[in-house]
Amino acid sequence: MSDKSHDPNQMTGAAMIVRALIDHGVQHIFGYPGGAVLPIYDEIFQQTEMQHILVRHEQGAGHAAEGYARSTGKPGVVLVTSGPGATNMVTPLADALMDSIPLVCITGQVPTHLIGNDAFQECDTVGITRPCTKHNWLVRNVNDLAKVLHEAFYVATSGRPGPVVVDVPKDVQFATGTYHPPRKSDVHVSYAPRVKGDAMQIRKAVALLASAKRPIIYSGGGVVNSGPEASKLLRELVEITGFPITSTLMGLGAYPASGKNWLGMLGMHGTYEANMAMHDCDVMLCVGARFDDRITGRTDAFSPGSKKIHIDIDPSSINKNIRVDIPIIGDCGDVLGDILQVFKAEAKKPDIKGWWSEIATWRARKSLAYKPNRDVIMPQYAIQRLFELTRGRDTYITTEVGQHQMWAAQFYGFEEPHRWMTSGGLGTMGYGLPAAIGVQVAHPDSLVIDIGGDASVQMTMQEMSTAVQFDLPVKIFILNNSYMGMVRQWQQLLHGNRLSHSYSEALPDFVKLAEAYGGVGLQVSKPADLDGAILEMISVKKPVLFDCRVAALENCFPMIPSGKAHNEMILPTEAADPAAFFASGKALV
Amino acid sequence: MNQPASAYFIEDRHDPNETHTLAVLVQNEPGVLARVIGLFSGRGYNIESLTVSETESQKHLSRITIVTTGTPMVIEQIKHQLDRMIPVYRVVDMTLSGRAIERELAMVKVRGTGEPRVEALRLADAFRARVIDATTESFVFEITGNSGKINQFIDLMRPLGLVEVSRTGVAAIGRGPEGM
Ligand SMILES: Cc1cc2nc3c(=O)[nH]c(=O)nc-3n(C[C@H](O)[C@H](O)[C@H](O)COP(=O)(O)OP(=O)(O)OC[C@H]3O[C@@H](n4cnc5c(N)ncnc54)[C@H](O)[C@@H]3O)c2cc1C
Ligand SMILES: Cc1ncc(C[n+]2csc(CCOP(=O)(O)OP(=O)(O)O)c2C)c(N)n1
Numbered sequence: 001m002s003d004k005s006h007d008p009n010q011m012t013g014a015a016m017i018v019r020a021l022i023d024h025g026v027q028h029i030f031g032y033p034g035g036a037v038l039p040i041y042d043e044i045f046q047q048t049e050m051q052h053i054l055v056r057h058e059q060g061a062g063h064a065a066e067g068y069a070r071s072t073g074k075p076g077v078v079l080v081t082s083g084p085g086a087t088n089m090v091t092p093l094a095d096a097l098m099d100s101i102p103l104v105c106i107t108g109q110v111p112t113h114l115i116g117n118d119a120f121q122e123c124d125t126v127g128i129t130r131p132c133t134k135h136n137w138l139v140r141n142v143n144d145l146a147k148v149l150h151e152a153f154y155v156a157t158s159g160r161p162g163p164v165v166v167d168v169p170k171d172v173q174f175a176t177g178t179y180h181p182p183r184k185s186d187v188h189v190s191y192a193p194r195v196k197g198d199a200m201q202i203r204k205a206v207a208l209l210a211s212a213k214r215p216i217i218y219s220g221g222g223v224v225n226s227g228p229e230a231s232k233l234l235r236e237l238v239e240i241t242g243f244p245i246t247s248t249l250m251g252l253g254a255y256p257a258s259g260k261n262w263l264g265m266l267g268m269h270g271t272y273e274a275n276m277a278m279h280d281c282d283v284m285l286c287v288g289a290r291f292d293d294r295i296t297g298r299t300d301a302f303s304p305g306s307k308k309i310h311i312d313i314d315p316s317s318i319n320k321n322i323r324v325d326i327p328i329i330g331d332c333g334d335v336l337g338d339i340l341q342v343f344k345a346e347a348k349k350p351d352i353k354g355w356w357s358e359i360a361t362w363r364a365r366k367s368l369a370y371k372p373n374r375d376v377i378m379p380q381y382a383i384q385r386l387f388e389l390t391r392g393r394d395t396y397i398t399t400e401v402g403q404h405q406m407w408a409a410q411f412y413g414f415e416e417p418h419r420w421m422t423s424g425g426l427g428t429m430g431y432g433l434p435a436a437i438g439v440q441v442a443h444p445d446s447l448v449i450d451i452g453g454d455a456s457v458q459m460t461m462q463e464m465s466t467a468v469q470f471d472l473p474v475k476i477f478i479l480n481n482s483y484m485g486m487v488r489q490w491q492q493l494l495h496g497n498r499l500s501h502s503y504s505e506a507l508p509d510f511v512k513l514a515e516a517y518g519g520v521g522l523q524v525s526k527p528a529d530l531d532g533a534i535l536e537m538i539s540v541k542k543p544v545l546f547d548c549r550v551a552a553l554e555n556c557f558p559m560i561p562s563g564k565a566h567n568e569m570i571l572p573t574e575a576a577d578p579a580a581f582f583a584s585g586k587a588l589v
Numbered sequence: 590m591n592q593p594a595s596a597y598f599i600e601d602r603h604d605p606n607e608t609h610t611l612a613v614l615v616q617n618e619p620g621v622l623a624r625v626i627g628l629f630s631g632r633g634y635n636i637e638s639l640t641v642s643e644t645e646s647q648k649h650l651s652r653i654t655i656v657t658t659g660t661p662m663v664i665e666q667i668k669h670q671l672d673r674m675i676p677v678y679r680v681v682d683m684t685l686s687g688r689a690i691e692r693e694l695a696m697v698k699v700r701g702t703g704e705p706r707v708e709a710l711r712l713a714d715a716f717r718a719r720v721i722d723a724t725t726e727s728f729v730f731e732i733t734g735n736s737g738k739i740n741q742f743i744d745l746m747r748p749l750g751l752v753e754v755s756r757t758g759v760a761a762i763g764r765g766p767e768g769m
Contacts, residue, residue: 126620127623130620130623130624130627131627131631134675135674135675138619138620155675160673188616188675188676189678190615190616190675190676190677190678191675314669314673315669315672315673316666316669316670316672316673318669319662319665319666320662320666323662
């Protein structure tokens with residue numbers, strides 16, 4: 001044998017992949033095998049440092065990895081086969097791109113010499129995933145593999161995080177080449193995200209903040225992306241300035257819901273006080289949020305009288321939808337640190353008592369109020385009880401997409417970042433159940449609850465089997481209104497209440513379904529039984545499907561109609577006959 | 590404002606469009622052009638002209654020149670969206686710099702005899718177009734210049750028996766001693 005066989009860095013492509021994952025500290029990988037990745041699965045079989053979680057559908061692997069990533073701050077790692085394995089990953093990749101979630105997805109590919117031949121289970125994976133990844137690579141030479149894998153981890157996790165795909169043909173997995181551990185030169189010289197904010201801009205921002213009469217802080221998912229330190233700094237900034245703060249759906253938990261300056265979520269289904277304060281403010285500090293259309297509504301009427309400061313790590317987020325006065329490109333943790341330092345040295349807490357009393361009058365409108373009911377469980381009530389009964393526990397919440405998602409955002413109080421996993425940008429039904437699995441894998445002793453809807457959970461229900469196999473006691477808390485509630489609401493408000501295909505016909509018996517999977521099923525329909533059932537759910541050490549039968553036709557308010565600005569929301573009290581309101585030519589955003 | 594029932598807010602934007610020439614320096618790796626073009630089609634940006642060629646082969650660098658139109662906000666987005674792509678080194682807005690030279694090369698085939706043929710030759714001379722192929726009934730002219738000049742030349746050839754045109758698209762470079 002040649003000397004080379006003794007070189008520990010000589011190995012097959014498949015071995016390199018496993019080795020690189022371990023070198024990047026990966027402990028869990030979500031995946032599904034197939035012909036084009038069998039050499040990698042063979043390597044996984046022969047090691048013990050990394051656990052592989054076998055899902056039931058590749059989409060489940062993707063969302064599980066997203067939940068894992070969002071709740072830990074580490075990248076989620078996925079391994080799937082070529083062709084259908086890769087195409088099943090497209091939804092989670094697009095989801096992760098929208099919500100800035102770091103994922104490293106390794107796909108198998110047909111052997112190099114067959115690429116382009118319509119070979120068995122061939123698809124153009126890099127072509128298909130190009131628009132739904134931050135970057136992707138097809139590796140044709142085993143000696144490029146180590147560099148590409150290391151670069152993949154760096155690209156996924158640095159700057160604005162996002163998903164990446166490394167497509168590895170089967171012959172490259174078999175071929176032997178030279179591995180090297182991660183090193184700086186593995187990264188494209190053309191890729192250098194900016195972390196530190198410009199000092200001049202920061203001084204200008206502080207001066208503006210200090211002169212504010214009606215300020216607001218509007219924070220977003222970027223604060224969560226930046227890591228726990230950014231949330232700490234954000235809290236400190238709120239403390240020393242005394243400013244009110246609101247957040248997007250993606251940023252919930254960065255500032256605690258119990259904090260006294262908290263206005264609740266803003267945007268389409270945000271609180272009246274948050275949206276009014278956004279509209280009437282004179283200085284807006286946007287931290288790691290992207291002026292999404294669910295936030296701005298009509299852009300020409302968005303916060304017309306304010307000067308805007310925008311902190312974002314991605315220059316393309318700045319001035320995309322809304323022109324801002326002081327852009328600061330950098331990591332929000334870094335920039336908040338600098339702002340605090342300058343503020344403490346040079347500025348005084350501005351007197352904004354008048355502004356707070358204005359806010360108090362908006363708060364008094366109680367925009368989240370709903371009509372309690374003694375016979376039927378109101379969905380809002382169910383979330384409130386879930387919150388009260390899980391409060392103080394080590395809890396993580398994921399959601400599906402729909403009304404239940406909005407009610408969860410409105411009524412569950414998040415005290416810490418990384419505790420709330422939801423599909424915001426893409427709005428992917430079926431996200432929550434597998435995401436909960438990913439969270440539970442990362443936090444085996446925590447309470448992990450997916451707040452779902454009866455329609456959404458059916459999209460990835462098969463992952464119950466994964467939860468049972470890996471002893472992951474996730475709780476699937478279904479607000480069962482037997483409708484695609486969000487769709488029904490829009491049909492009621494916008495389409496003459498013609499409920500075209502939004503009724504959940506032929507729902508399964510969720511209790512039996514849970515049992516069929518080897519989990520536990522619970523069902524409750526009376527408000528009086530709710531607390532007991534929730535406590536039982538918490539105490540069960542198995543995956544649970546909780547069928548919470550709620551009022552079928554409840555709508556989610558408040559809501560900003562379109563062609564409308566933030567100060568023209570519909571509140572629940574005005575919505576007694578919402579159809580009439582919309583009939584006058586007004587529509588939803 | 591009247592708008593249909595929609596999940597999105599439909600807004601008319603009235604900012605005027607501008608035309609900008611962007612020079613983009615990229616790592617010459619497989620798929621890089623597909624990425625750039627995909628960005629334009631995926632986000633609905635316009636491409637008026639696109640040229641690409643390797644310019645520094647040792648460093649595997651290619652230079653892409655794109656002429657695009659859009660509102661000032663869209664142009665700014667295009668530049669940021671290009672700049673955040675991993676294999677992109679630099680994006681320079683040649684139009685903003687105000688000091689760029691733009692050139693395009695076209696080959697123009699004209700068929701005819703008699704007076705139109707003579708006229709074509711005379712005009713070609715005035716435009717400093719060169720004859721690079723000739724038969725008794727046709728010419729191929731090679732012309733270099735900015736796009737406006739080439740458009741003008743083509744318009745003049747049309748009534749004189751224009752057969753076809755092949756254009757390279759715009760290449761641009763800054764004036765003065767500095768590189769991009
Ligand atoms: C049915 C439904 C209804 C919805 N209704 C609402 C609603 O009422 N209100 C609402 O808020 N949302 C709502 N959403 C969510 C909405 O669609 C968007 O996903 C959300 O508003 C975007 O949040 P964000 O602005 O915080 O941006 P994110 O998508 O979280 O983006 C983060 C931003 O921060 C930047 N960033 C990332 N990392 C860093 C860093 N380290 N430092 C600095 N910057 C960084 C990124 O570049 C990006 O610009 C709804 C979604 C659904 C599905
Ligand atoms: C994959 C996918 N398909 C379709 C939609 C459109 N959509 C948004 S909400 C919704 C209904 C969700 O119903 P359900 O899960 O029962 O939740 P509810 O609104 O009733 O709380 C639909 C179909 C989507 N967001 N995702």
